[in-house]
Amino acid sequence: MKKVGIFWGLFQLVLLPTLALAQDPGIPDTAKVQCIDKIRPNSQVVLNLYIYNDEHLGGFTIPLAFPDSVTNLDITCDSISFVGTRGASAQLKADSTSRFTDINNTKNRVLVWAVWFSGDLDTGSVATGPVAKVYFRTGPTWDSTRYVPVDAVFFPPSNTLEFTDLASGQGFTPVFIKGCLGNPVTPSISVTSPNGGENWRVGEVHDITWTSKNFSGNVKIEYSTNAGSTWNIIIASTANDGVHPWTIPDTPTTQGRVKVSDAATGIPSDMSDANFTISTAPTITVPGMQQVFCDTLCDTLRFKVFATDGDVLDILTISKIGVGDFYTVSHPSPDTGFFTWVPVPVDTQSSPYTDTFIVNDGTGLADTGLVQIKVMPRPVIPPSGKEGDVNGDGGINANDVIFLINFIFRNGPEPVPPPAGDINADCVTTVSDIVYLINYLYKNGSAPKIRCNPGDIDYDGYVNVPDVIYFINYLFKSGPAPRSMKSSDVNADCSVDIVDLIYLINFLFRGGPIPQPGCVGPFYKSAPVALAEVELSRSSVTDGVIEIPVNSSFGSSVAGVQILVEFDPAQFEPLDPVLTERSQKLSLFSSYKNNHQIIGLLDLQAQNSIQSGTGSIVILRFKPKLANYDLNRLKISEAILVDREANTLNTTIKPNSFSTPNLR
Structure with a gap:
């Protein structure tokens, strides 16, 4: 191997770092190595190197490697020549007369390069002749049936495949077409699954499999719903490892085909031999774990x-296996079934x-859907003055904050009893209750209020027959008054009387309307609060992940945010959201189930908040399942913003501000 001189070292250190910054603005430039398929032993071989360029070049560097993965071949590289080529006019080049020639037959590598200090490599193509010639010589043991690829390779520390644009002085990486010494072999791809006859359901995950010969580049995978007339991209480029998991899209067809091809050129390629089916299976949606409580009655x-x-x-026909009664009628989609069960106390065992x-x-x-049902002894209700005891352990502390966070944002268990999460007595459990409890624990805020659970007359946390008995005793037998009048005014007419009793009986025994939050004291009204707006803003895609800022404007600082995002699970897979600079001091919680994702931003130490103003407060992140996805299938369906004093802001959800038509 000839040593590289001082000038070439300076050329690498000074010129090459600047060359890597630019991109070719025109038709992709190409470096192509000749393929010679008939080579005899004891002969000299001339391998032509071609360049296609649509702009004037001030230099090029083409590092070559032979024979790729084959070793111990009786062939050596003799020299590089620019005589009679397009590169002959270069003032500095790696030919046999230059002290900068770099040929290494030990590692089977050769570096072909040229630099123009005046003039340039004019625009041209293969038709206008080669830019250089590389000379090889075979020995007596050369196998004339052998195929040796000649490919581009990286030479540490800085020798890379690169062209230099004369006008800008910037470098870029061209397309490379490798050559060969000896008989080339034909690359091939063969799809093995799905290959015809399969029936794959929408939403299932199946492996697309294939085999390849004499081909190692990345592959593109596509599918067709019309027997190959048109194609949809599954993935534009992936490793040629023979397998790719595919989530079956919501595109039912009996004429499905899959095609696997070279990601760069499309050749070689293969598609399913025959049609397969994409079918839609029925889907059943069941609730999560259910609890029912018993004492003397259940x-x-x-x-x-x-x-x-x-x-x-x-x-559709819905059936049930297990306890309880179930009523349904066979019906086209959608269909509904009704479950009812009145256990007995012994069922707790x-x-x-x-x-x-x-x-x-x-x-x-x-x-199929499974529902777990727990029959439990009725828990002891916290004594008077224990409002705020969310987990039912008798205390009011940080454990209750964590319990409430897990319930709202992480599909955790319900409060004990379920209405115990209503810390601020607004009859619902939201992020505002978390902020209220944090203020009470750490900022000397107001004590938790008597919770509101419409219909829970006896204040045991449940709406059932004992509430009717308690109500009768109060109205007609001088019994104790309900602890929460707001829970007792079930028809919301601002008085507690026999009308509410009849309303409650109708609900429990006759399928009447559900109890409503009343307007009878204790009368809790929030102070006037600021207005707020929330919207999904323009999206971006980074490393295959869609990122969508949630923009919000409000006039007072915010200590808690609860956002419910609906999405199409056939098009999008939700990922964990991330905070923005505006909300970075808050804690972030999120979970998703079925077609919605719930996100919470909280100040857990009652010290920080999102300041008033306008800007993004959290970045939604989704991974698309389809090449042509529709961003309008994402929307904010609920947004709750809470100020430092646990007041809920009057929030408006604005329409998405995506560009039309939001299809990718």
Whole structure:
């Protein structure tokens, strides 16, 4: 190997770092190595090197490697020549007359380069001739049937494939087409699955598999719903490892095909030999874990299950295995079933129970949902003055804050009893209750208020028959007054009387409307609060992840935020959101289930907040499942902003400000 001189070292240190910054603005420039398929032993071989360039070049560097992964071949590189080529006019070049020639037959590498100090490499193509010639010589043991690729390779520390644009002095990486010495082999790809006859359901994950020969580059994977007439991209470029997991899109068809091809050129390629089917299976939606409590009597447990199917002609039938009664009628999508169970106290001994709900679409496709039911002894209600005891342990402390955060933002268990999370007595449990409790614990704020649970007359945390008895005793037998009059005015007419009793009886025994928050004292009204606006702003894509800022404007500082985002699970996979500079001092919580993601921003130490003004407060992050996704399938369905004093701001959710049509 000939040593590189001082000038070449300076050329690497001074010129090459600047060359890597630019990009070719025109038609992609290309370096191409000739492929010679007939080479005999004991012969000299001339390998032409071509350049296509649509702008004037001031230099080029093309590091070559031979034979790739094959070793111990009887072939050596003799020299590099620019005589009679387009590169002959270069003032400095790596030919046999230059002290800067770099040929290494030990590592099977050769560096071809040229620099113009005056003039340039004019625009041209293969048709205008080579830019250099590389001479090889085979020995007596050369195998004339051998195929040796000649490829571009990186030479540490700075020798990379690069062209220099004369006008800008900037470097860029061209397209490279490798050459060969000997008989080339034909690369091929063969799709093995799906290859015809499969029936894959929407939403399932299946492996696309393929094999390849004499080909190692990245592949592009596409699918067709019309037997190959048109194609949709699954992934534009992925490793040629023979397998790619695919979440089946919501595109039902009986003419499905998959194609795998060279990601760069499209050749080689192969598609499924025959059509496969993408079908929609019915989906059943069931509630999460259910609790029912018993003492001498047990409460009644009621809930609904829902079934849907993309094929509206299918007749759905929902069935149940397990405890309780279930009523449903076979019906096209959507279909609903009604579950009812009144356990007896002895059922606490075998708790928990698991009910299985099955929906069948009549074509053999089905879906299953499980509901766990716990029958539990009725918990001891915290004594008087224990409002704020969310977890039912008898104390009011940081554990209750954590319990409430887990319940609202992490699908954690319900408060004990469930209404115990209503710290500020507004009849709902939201982020405002967390802020209120933090203020009480750490900022000498007001004590937790008597909770509101419409219909819970006896203040045990549940709405059931004992509430009717308690109400009768209060109204007609001089019994104790309800602790929460707001919970007792179930028809919201601002008085507590027999009308409320009849309303409650109708709800419990006749399927009447649900109890409403009343307007009878103790009368809790929040102080006037500022206005707020929330919207999804323009999106961006980074490393395949869609990032969407949630912009918000408000006139007072905010200590807590609760946002519910709805999304299409067939198009998007939710990822963890991230805070922005505006909200970085708050703690972030999030979880998702089915088609919604809940996000919480909280000041857990009662010391920080989001200052008033306008800007993004959190960045939503989604991974697209389809190449052509629709950002309008994302929206904010609920937004609660709470100020430092636990007042809920009057918040408006503005329409998305995406550019039209928001299709990618």
